[in-house]
Amino acid sequence: MADLRTFNVVILGVGFLLIFTAFTTCGNIEQTLIKSLDNGSFTGSGYDSLGIIYGVFSFSNLLAPTVVAVIGPQITMFFSGILYSGYIAAFITPSVWSFYLTSVLIGIGAAMLWTAQGHFLVENSDAATINRNTGMFWALLQCSMLFGNLYIYFEWNGSTDISDRSRKMIFTALLITSVVGTLSFLVLRKTLPSEEILSEEEGQSLLPTRMMYKQRASSAVKDAKSEFQTIIQLLKTKTILLLSCCMAYSGLELSFYSGVYGTCIGATAEFGEASKGLIGISGIVVGVGEIVGGGLFGLICKNNRFRRTSVVFLGMVVHFVAFYLIFLNIPEDAPIVLKTNTQHKPYLTPSVSIALLCSFLLGLGDSCFNTQLYSILGRVYAEQSAPAFAIFKFIQSIFAAIAFFYSGYLLLTWQLLLMVILGFTGTLCFFMVERMQNFSVDLQEY
Structure with a gap:
């Protein structure tokens, strides 16, 4: 088995x-x-x-x-x-x-x-x-x-x-x-649950087994209703309300690195004939950043060398550096240009090395926020993990959808500014939640 x-x-x-x-x-x-x-x-x-x-x-x-x-x-x-x-x-x-x-x-x-x-x-x-x-x-x-x-x-x-x-x-x-x-x-x-294995060993008929499946399905529907009620209750709590800013930011930057930034690179005329191929390389480098960040911060937090707040703060700094370099390196109309590549000039001469560095930083910063959101939700809502993670995915997906809808209309400068504002607010709210949890633990120990 x-x-x-x-x-x-x-x-x-x-x-x-x-x-x-x-x-x-x-x-x-x-x-x-x-x-x-x-x-x-x-x-x-x-x-x-x-x-x-x-x-x-x-x-x-x-x-x-x-x-x-x-x-x-x-x-x-x-x-x-x-x-x-x-x-x-x-x-x-x-x-x-x-x-x-x-x-x-x-x-x-x-x-x-x-x-x-x-x-x-x-x-x-x-x-x-x-x-x-x-x-x-x-x-x-x-x-x-x-x-x-x-x-x-x-x-x-x-x-x-x-x-x-x-x-x-x-x-x-x-x-x-x-x-x-x-x-x-x-x-x-199919791996049979222990009660089904027992029923087969005892030679029970097929009818009770089928009835057991129906009962399990009925029970699952009731559990789903109960979880939905729990989600509504958790949405009213101070912790979720504060963390929702950080969750919302994770949705905005998800849409940016997974769809918008590659389009910007492909639309930059000064990258020449390499611009379209760079979209693929950028996606690979984002993935490398995700893998490095997930492994590194998983090990760090496992050994308790850094607090969650340190990792989230690092993620904010990494993303802000990436946003600033993108602002300097990529033309502002790159996300919204139509059939032809943009001829606008950014503040710097577009550099492939800087563009790919930003791809890595986007993946690295994303792993910072996501690993620590999973960590704090798993700690605070250990007994209500499924509803808590459902709220996380719900808020993240809603804001990713909003970001994709405005990405075809807003200049790159404004998109980056929105992420900076929400990223700073989300990080501050994460700090407040972590402080609340540490205070609660200290109070219980006292």
């Missing part, structure tokens, strides 16, 4: 690696790709699509636990993978209606996929293996930022325009990758 559970976790990680290699690469390049379309009738926006995805995703989280309880995590992940593949396929022959329809569907699928993933991972872990299995899964998932973006670099390096042939070839490859990842969920093996 232990070997079977390890096998399931590895296959789960490989499935997510393949699906998100396709989706992450798609999100990184889609606005640049849409601007290069020769079809004048296509009026869609990559920013609007990503905004729809995150907006639908945030609200679909409220229904996802019930769906997973009724049809099971394996089938849920398989059908969610089909929705992800449909979104990728829409770029092979683009049309506005299919583009936005699949954006809605993938938002629903994302909520189902991540809820089912959490359920399945816990189902195949115990107290002794949960940390190992979680680390194994996230290591495989983070690699999704490397392979697809590396392919984009080799395919687009030296290209000033993206041809229809190149687009179809890229998205056919991404579609195949996503489909293989989806099919891998069918390889997952």
Whole structure:
């Protein structure tokens, strides 16, 4: 049984690696790709699509636990993978209606996929293996930022325009990758809970087992209602209200590094023929920053060498340095320029080295905020972790959606200013929550 559970976790990680290699690469390049379309009738926006995805995703989280309880995590992940593949396929022959329809569907699928993933991972872990299995899964998932973006670099390096042939070839490859990842969920093996194993050993009939599944589904629906009520209660607490500023900032910077910044690099004319290929390299470097930060700060906090506030403060400083360098290095109209590359001159002569340094800093700073938000929520709401993390994903997704919607209209300067203001406010609020928790602990010890 232990070997079977390890096998399931590895296959789960490989499935997510393949699906998100396709989706992450798609999100990184889609606005640049849409601007290069020769079809004048296509009026869609990559920013609007990503905004729809995150907006639908945030609200679909409220229904996802019930769906997973009724049809099971394996089938849920398989059908969610089909929705992800449909979104990728829409770029092979683009049309506005299919583009936005699949954006809605993938938002629903994302909520189902991540809820089912959490359920399945816990189902195949115990107290002794949960940390190992979680680390194994996230290591495989983070690699999704490397392979697809590396392919984009080799395919687009030296290209000033993206041809229809190149687009179809890229998205056919991404579609195949996503489909293989989806099919891998069918390889997952069922691990029976202890009560089902006991019923089989005692030779019980199939009818009681079926009734047990129905009772479990009914119980899961009740649990989902109870968790929703808990979410409403937690939203009124001072701790969540303060942390919501930091959660909101994580949503803004998520949209910036995952969709906007790559578009800015691709639209900078002074990068020449390398500009399109640099989008892929930028995505890889962001992933490296995420991996380095996640491993480094996980080790630091495990050994209690630094407080959470120190890591969050470092994340704020790292991001502010990145924002300042981007302000100097990238033209201010880069996010909103249409068909052609921007000819505006930034304060410095655009430098590839500075652009990629900023990519690394964006990933590193993002890992600072996210690891510490997970840490403090896990500590403060140890008995209510599921509702607390649901609130986190809800607020983060809402603000990511808002950011994607305004990214096609606001100059880069204003986008950076909004993130600076909210980043500083969120860091200050995080400090207040940490101080409240330390005071509470000191009071209890006294």
